[in-house]
Amino acid sequence: MLKAEFIHKVEEAVGLKGCGTGQEALELYSADASRCEGKAELVVFPDTTEQISTIAALCNHHRVPLTVRGAGTGYTGGAVPSQGGILLTMERFSRIIEIDQVNLLAIVEPNVVTGDLQKVVESIGLFYPPDPASLNRCAIGGNIAECAGGPRAFKYGTTKRYVLGLEAVLATGEVIHTGGKTVKNVVGYDLTQTLIGSEGTLAIVTKAILRLIPLPPCRETVQATFRHIDDAVGAMIELVKARVIPSALELIDLESLEAVARYLDDRTLAPAGTAAMLLLEVDGLPETVREEAARVEDACRRVGAETVRRAADVETRDELWRVRRELSPALKVIAGLKLNHDVVVPKSKVPDLFKVVEQLRINFDLTIACFGHVGDGNIHVNIMVDPNDLHAVSRAADAELQLFKEVVRLEGVISGEHGIGLSKRPFMKLGLSSAELALMSRLKRAFDPNGILNPGKIFPDCSQDDSASIG
Numbered sequence: 001m002l003k004a005e006f007i008h009k010v011e012e013a014v015g016l017k018g019c020g021t022g023q024e025a026l027e028l029y030s031a032d033a034s035r036c037e038g039k040a041e042l043v044v045f046p047d048t049t050e051q052i053s054t055i056a057a058l059c060n061h062h063r064v065p066l067t068v069r070g071a072g073t074g075y076t077g078g079a080v081p082s083q084g085g086i087l088l089t090m091e092r093f094s095r096i097i098e099i100d101q102v103n104l105l106a107i108v109e110p111n112v113v114t115g116d117l118q119k120v121v122e123s124i125g126l127f128y129p130p131d132p133a134s135l136n137r138c139a140i141g142g143n144i145a146e147c148a149g150g151p152r153a154f155k156y157g158t159t160k161r162y163v164l165g166l167e168a169v170l171a172t173g174e175v176i177h178t179g180g181k182t183v184k185n186v187v188g189y190d191l192t193q194t195l196i197g198s199e200g201t202l203a204i205v206t207k208a209i210l211r212l213i214p215l216p217p218c219r220e221t222v223q224a225t226f227r228h229i230d231d232a233v234g235a236m237i238e239l240v241k242a243r244v245i246p247s248a249l250e251l252i253d254l255e256s257l258e259a260v261a262r263y264l265d266d267r268t269l270a271p272a273g274t275a276a277m278l279l280l281e282v283d284g285l286p287e288t289v290r291e292e293a294a295r296v297e298d299a300c301r302r303v304g305a306e307t308v309r310r311a312a313d314v315e316t317r318d319e320l321w322r323v324r325r326e327l328s329p330a331l332k333v334i335a336g337l338k339l340n341h342d343v344v345v346p347k348s349k350v351p352d353l354f355k356v357v358e359q360l361r362i363n364f365d366l367t368i369a370c371f372g373h374v375g376d377g378n379i380h381v382n383i384m385v386d387p388n389d390l391h392a393v394s395r396a397a398d399a400e401l402q403l404f405k406e407v408v409r410l411e412g413v414i415s416g417e418h419g420i421g422l423s424k425r426p427f428m429k430l431g432l433s434s435a436e437l438a439l440m441s442r443l444k445r446a447f448d449p450n451g452i453l454n455p456g457k458i459f460p461d462c463s464q465d466d467s468a469s470i471g
């Protein structure tokens, strides 16, 4: 329980309007897009870096858990205040401070919505490539804390490639500035990259300097359907051999296609005999795009595509991407519980990963829908169950563990985008040695000696008694 004296000091720092203790506020910030929940004792809405610095120093002094929250779209419970204390919402940090067209960078506060930043820079011919599917809701700070990726990562890389510098508040309240406006910087350890993907456990990001690139002037989409999933994966390997790197390369399997077809009541989206669909996009100068799109079509046909469609205009492109866009809501409708995993394997092992999934379907008698960024080897494996069927839920948990073990055996990792947070914490030991985990834990202590920042996340052996519930 937070002491009245502590709450009073926080109120002094942020003003009465910057604090909430009512049940409604505590409830509103108790969950993210995962199945994890946990209530804070106080929600704080700071306006300035100085206020955050004061709050961090107070929490550090009084050993009060401090969980920072962006837009709350995380899939692993990272923004869930699982050990009570303060929930610090960054929602008032939502300004685009500067777009520097000479140095090709943007300076932003962390709660700028990713899609909003993209629209603004694209209107002046610039491009911020990271494109998580949640881009119309998620925020840059959350993207940085999770190192978010998306379909374009195959060609353009993930968030970490676009962060040049950060302003951040440490657990002690000190404010640091890492990196800067230059693309090159090898002065000491790279603190910027250390903070990227640290899931709010090392520092609170209050400002970011982001790298922009010129907007590719032209874009074309190719959609291809296949009778066998191996052929769809084969097309990706053909493309890599032909040295074409599409700006997006998404695979949607039969279970996922079926879900969307049922959800939209449109059988043309999953015609009988289709086992997988590929969505590919190429971008760049018009001549290059035309040439690459033709090579993409050829590669798909060479490995036996049933249908190949190509779109250059916005309307047809939108139509081809419709299936992918509708996947999330469609899957929600077909089963009440979706164990959504973002595993990654080396590209060459993607066929093995699909074999593993097929085996899991058979061995555990489960519906498993897969789609994702096949070019990166990053496949979203969704184990779908009825939450009221306890046998199925238990089989799903076993299948999940088996999946992670197999992914590690295939030289992959258990998360490529969503991070560890609360929900994947029990599996951290699968992919990391005790020496690596111990080093990470020493790094955590160096940044946050009293363990106040987002406690109970990432590390598998936290001794604290978690009040959060998973599942």
Ligand SMILES: Cc1cc2nc3c(=O)[nH]c(=O)nc-3n(C[C@H](O)[C@H](O)[C@H](O)COP(=O)(O)OP(=O)(O)OC[C@H]3O[C@@H](n4cnc5c(N)ncnc54)[C@H](O)[C@@H]3O)c2cc1C
Pocket: 032, 033, 067, 068, 069, 070, 071, 072, 073, 074, 075, 077, 078, 079, 090, 110, 131, 132, 133, 134, 137, 138, 139, 140, 141, 142, 143, 144, 145, 146, 147, 148, 149, 150, 151, 199, 200, 201, 203, 204, 205, 206, 328, 417, 418, 454
């Ligand atoms: C429908 C849907 C589709 C998605 N698609 C993708 C996808 O394609 N690719 C992908 O990578 N992810 C995807 N996600 C997951 C999620 O959107 C991303 O992880 C996103 O980066 C989270 O951003 P957020 O602002 O919502 O962060 P939150 O959920 O609020 O927080 C996530 C983590 O970041 C920390 N954090 C937030 N702000 C800060 C800050 N200022 N300083 C320090 N730490 C901070 C939090 O403590 C927490 O640990 C998807 C989610 C949904 C619901």
